[in-house]
Amino acid sequence: MDELALIDTLKLIFNVSKLYPDLAVTFSPSIPHILKIISRMEIPAKPLDGLISYLINSLSVLDLEGKKEKHFESNTLFPKFNQNCNVDKLINILDQAVSLYRPEELEEKAVPLLHSLIVVHEVAPEGPRKYMQWLLLPEDSDRSLPIGRSDTLASKLLQLSTTPYPNLKTGISELMFVLSGKDAENLTRRIGYGFAAGFLASRGMEIPQTASEAFATSDANGLDSGVNPITGQRWAAEPKDTGPPMTEEEKEREAERLFVLFERAKANGLITMENPVAQAVREGRFEELPDDADSD
Known part of the structure; x- marks a missing residue:
């Protein structure tokens, strides 16, 4: 009975905030409690169904950035005892979800979670921001294969970004763009020209005229001319034509x-x-x- 009452309350928060955005600030005091429930819950067998889905949906429409009014402590998202605890739980939910659900299910279920992660990254201090980038962007270890071919969360997300489901594609692409500092060349370096070109073109952003332009100089992560700019795979790891x-x-x-x-x-x-x-x-x-x- 308590869970049903909580679900109905979360539905109310979501519907009012969605239909009347100016009233969303009224529910800002609930943000710490929603985060605490999510952090303490066991991730269910279906990670985006049941109570946890209503918690994430409500979180996605609330003022996590504190733009309108500060109703909660600034460290609610990133508590001092562990700045990454909320980020880690949300990403773990996403990781399990993309391994379990079909793309057509994620089109409906995953978008609120992707939106929440985008907002969280936007307001995160340097530590959690770097942590999110480490977990969600392809790492150098992924480059033994073309980007998107390994079994990491980053590769699974990039594979899903090519599916014919517009909300899912947009959510993943926006997340990758934000994680890359909203920079076209950095995005191209991180996920490869093949994945980046379509997204940048859809936003009307200037694309590097050649893929190699984005790899002309190495960045802080060491991604340089040793990487195939189209696939994101290291040249040395590419199969030889025999x-x-x-x-x-x-x-x-x-x-x-x-x-x-x-x-x-x-x-x-x-x-x-x-x-x-x-x-x-x-x-x-x-x-x-x-x-x-x-x-x-």
Whole structure:
């Protein structure tokens, strides 16, 4: 009976705050209690169902940033005894959720949690902020495979960001963007050009004209030119091609395919640079060889 009463109260908080945002500040005193309940709860078998889902939904619509009025202590989200305890619990819930639910379920269930993590990172002091980045962004150890192929939480989130579910895609992409300091080049360095390009284009943000621009210099995390800028995998870890060399016909077909893909990306606004093949033709650096020409 107590749990049912709590669920009804949380529903009230969520609905009033969602429909009447100006009244959300009325419920700010409940934030410490919601966080305490979440931190002390065992994560259920279905981590985004039942009571915990109502707690997270309510948290997602409340004024965690304290923009309007300070109804709670500034260290509520990051208590002195353990600044990372609330962050750690929320990320653990997310980790279990992405391993259990199908993408179509996460489209509805995971968005409030993603939104809460974005807001928490925005107001976090340096320690919890670095901790969140360490847990949610690809690490150097992930780069033995193309980014998004390992079994880490960061890779699972990036895989989900390519699914055809707009709310889920947007929530994950926004989280990665915020974790990367809202910087296009840093985002590209962290998650690879392939994952970053579509998100940046959808926001109307300038994309590095070439993937290598984002990797031109190493950053504080040591991500440098030793990394494939498209896949995010270390060059040294990429598989070696042990098959026979391509024939001239195969080379021509591959060149044509890449030319078409480049033109499509340019037409869709994903890149702005000139097609290198067209540039070579214009500058007179393109030579068509006869069919019987030696491959050397």
